[in-house]
Amino acid sequence: MSEQSFSDYQLSEEIIRALKDLGYEKPTEVQSRVVPVALEKRDLTVKSRTGSGKTAAFGIPVCELVEWEENKPQALILTPTRELAVQVNEDITNIGRFKRIKATSLYGKESFSKQTAQLKQKTHVIVGTPGRVMDHIERGTLELERIRYLVIDEADEMLNMGFIEQVEKIIQKLPKERVTLLFSATLPKDVEKLCHKIMRNPVDIEIASVPGAANTLIDHSLIAVKEGDKPKLLLDLLVVENPDSCIIFGRTQEQVDRVYQQLDRLGIRSGKIHGGMEQEDRFKVMNEFRKGTFRYLVATDVAARGIDIDNITHVIHYDLPQDAEGYVHRSGRTGRAGKAGKAISFATPNEDKFLANIEGYIGFEIPRRKMPSKDEVLLRQPAFEKKQSVQPAIKKDKNEQLNKSIMKLYFNGGKNKKLRAVDFVGTLARIEGVTAEDIGIITIQDSVTFIEILNGKGPHVLEVMKNTTVKGKQLKVQIAKE
Numbered sequence: 001m002s003e004q005s006f007s008d009y010q011l012s013e014e015i016i017r018a019l020k021d022l023g024y025e026k027p028t029e030v031q032s033r034v035v036p037v038a039l040e041k042r043d044l045t046v047k048s049r050t051g052s053g054k055t056a057a058f059g060i061p062v063c064e065l066v067e068w069e070e071n072k073p074q075a076l077i078l079t080p081t082r083e084l085a086v087q088v089n090e091d092i093t094n095i096g097r098f099k100r101i102k103a104t105s106l107y108g109k110e111s112f113s114k115q116t117a118q119l120k121q122k123t124h125v126i127v128g129t130p131g132r133v134m135d136h137i138e139r140g141t142l143e144l145e146r147i148r149y150l151v152i153d154e155a156d157e158m159l160n161m162g163f164i165e166q167v168e169k170i171i172q173k174l175p176k177e178r179v180t181l182l183f184s185a186t187l188p189k190d191v192e193k194l195c196h197k198i199m200r201n202p203v204d205i206e207i208a209s210v211p212g213a214a215n216t217l218i219d220h221s222l223i224a225v226k227e228g229d230k231p232k233l234l235l236d237l238l239v240v241e242n243p244d245s246c247i248i249f250g251r252t253q254e255q256v257d258r259v260y261q262q263l264d265r266l267g268i269r270s271g272k273i274h275g276g277m278e279q280e281d282r283f284k285v286m287n288e289f290r291k292g293t294f295r296y297l298v299a300t301d302v303a304a305r306g307i308d309i310d311n312i313t314h315v316i317h318y319d320l321p322q323d324a325e326g327y328v329h330r331s332g333r334t335g336r337a338g339k340a341g342k343a344i345s346f347a348t349p350n351e352d353k354f355l356a357n358i359e360g361y362i363g364f365e366i367p368r369r370k371m372p373s374k375d376e377v378l379l380r381q382p383a384f385e386k387k388q389s390v391q392p393a394i395k396k397d398k399n400e401q402l403n404k405s406i407m408k409l410y411f412n413g414g415k416n417k418k419l420r421a422v423d424f425v426g427t428l429a430r431i432e433g434v435t436a437e438d439i440g441i442i443t444i445q446d447s448v449t450f451i452e453i454l455n456g457k458g459p460h461v462l463e464v465m466k467n468t469t470v471k472g473k474q475l476k477v478q479i480a481k482e
Helices: 012-023 029-037 055-064 081-096 112-119 130-139 155-160 164-173 189-200 227-241 254-267 280-290 324-331 347-363 376-387 400-404 422-428 460-466
Strands: 045-048 075-078 103-106 127-128 149-152 181-184 203-206 218-224 246-249 270-273 298-299 315-316 341-347 409-411 439-444 449-453 477-479
Touching: 012 055, 029 045, 029 055, 029 181, 029 203, 055 075, 055 081, 055 149, 055 181, 075 130, 075 164, 081 103, 081 127, 081 164, 081 280, 103 112, 103 130, 103 203, 103 376, 112 130, 127 130, 130 164, 155 181, 155 324, 164 189, 164 315, 164 460, 203 409, 227 254, 227 315, 227 341, 227 376, 227 422, 254 298, 270 280, 280 422, 324 341, 341 449, 400 409, 422 439, 422 449, 422 460, 449 460, 460 477
Parallel strands: 045 181, 045 203, 075 127, 075 149, 103 127, 149 181, 218 341, 246 298, 246 315, 270 298, 315 341
Antiparallel strands: 409 449, 409 477, 439 449
């Protein structure tokens, strides 16, 4: 761990303050090596395992370098999945909160017109999946001429999911004069080829020489089992291990549904997530799991990449993944932020080939363990049942401290009433005790406006604005609902 602090870098007070409120105390290794180079506007390729703090490594310089005054997008961040796009968007918003950085996420299965309306607002950073970003480019709803920073996140997963061609098409549309940052847990030849094609003398940074397996905080083990015996083994293992927070990975949507139903029948509260679910439902489940509403999440590999959830104590590979990288990324959901975790695999007799690939890739043989004995299960049953009877403690949101001093206000007037951001800023800054620095992100829609008031001044602004006009118009004002 680096002994540096974020204040050692050339960062503005607004960014430093947000990092402090988010609980970022010292840079991780990837952050300490990436942030200073990115701030110098150098192209970068970064090979770093999942869970190493990559999002902040690019999020901090992006938020620092974009100019608030510019209305058109200046940074484009491409991610392979919708879940990751939403998470990165939230992280950028949090890091850039006091600089009033506006980030917009673009992904499939969400209303195109809603996204188009958001793009008409002042937007500094776009975070999106390649398909939907390309859709907006082709329809002319995403302006690219001011893009100065491109981030390609989880590049190896882009390749696995068949997005690399789309990524290349998007890059061809971008201004040539830009900074490009590429992040990947591994660097397959096709990704290296892409780097040579789109970058100028990139600085190459590698954090872990052995892909993923360098995380010594993860205790790996494997149990040999017949396919038909997996349901009983899972239950016995959950009783013996009694996890605080656990992801159970299945290879198919059908398998995930079966395991979820098994837990549900036994009264074990859990959630499930796979690609066959509605996007809204997937987000809801992930948010509930992140908060700690339930202890067990049954998932396909859609939850294996880049999803940052604190304190997952166990990962269970109910089915072995079909590729070795998948094992690393699944297992990497635990053993994060300096905390220990366990990765336990179920292997059937016909999976020797998968297993050999995984062990060859991670560089060690996964230690074998026996199935839990009847005596072990009986001994641990009371503790398991006791934990099941207690509602898990809801986890604090990492941006709770950050948001404590922020109040979001709703005004019932927008573009239809010819109102602009400057009209609101001018009015609010005239309130006694309020300056432009106390006004956060302003989102003006056709008939409503949302404004974040910073530094604990929200209640005061709310009271004053109940009797104050904006551009001669008296607007209804109240605390915005989430």
